[in-house]
Amino acid sequence: MTIETVYQGGLRSEATHLQSGTKIITDAPTDNHGKGESFSPTDMVAAALGSCMLTIMDLTASRLDIDLKGTRLEITKIMAADPRRIAEIKIDFYMPGDYDDKCKAMLERAAHTCPVAKSLHPDLKQNIAFHYKKEGSCCCAK
Numbered sequence: 001m002t003i004e005t006v007y008q009g010g011l012r013s014e015a016t017h018l019q020s021g022t023k024i025i026t027d028a029p030t031d032n033h034g035k036g037e038s039f040s041p042t043d044m045v046a047a048a049l050g051s052c053m054l055t056i057m058d059l060t061a062s063r064l065d066i067d068l069k070g071t072r073l074e075i076t077k078i079m080a081a082d083p084r085r086i087a088e089i090k091i092d093f094y095m096p097g098d099y100d101d102k103c104k105a106m107l108e109r110a111a112h113t114c115p116v117a118k119s120l121h122p123d124l125k126q127n128i129a130f131h132y133k134k135e136g137s138c139c140c141a142k
Helices: 041-063 101-112 115-119
Strands: 003-009 012-017 023-027 072-080 085-095 125-132
Touching: 023 041, 041 072, 041 085, 041 101, 041 115, 101 125
Parallel strands: 085 125
Antiparallel strands: 003 012, 012 023, 072 085
């Protein structure tokens, strides 16, 4: 077992990561009868996609001697109805530097191979954009 989730009532759940003991509370959003006081389960899916992409990118970046610390993601989740589901996740990556075309291609390709991206239904649109810092540019070391 990896995670234990306990329903707290009031459309709220508490999930515990058993290895670390870290807890996450989810709450239904206000447009679905919740209080919106925490991440909704669908927010967690969007956040998981961004975090997964960044993690896989960092594995590639470390081989290229690139430090991705400070990379910022802006994530937008767009819902659809009938049935209620995530229709699109938009992620804008704001990279801490500029890299040559080879490195950009390797980092971006790595992002799209993350397990969460590959696990989501193909009807869920993943709209991903990368923005590179222009000043203090650097190149791919390898």
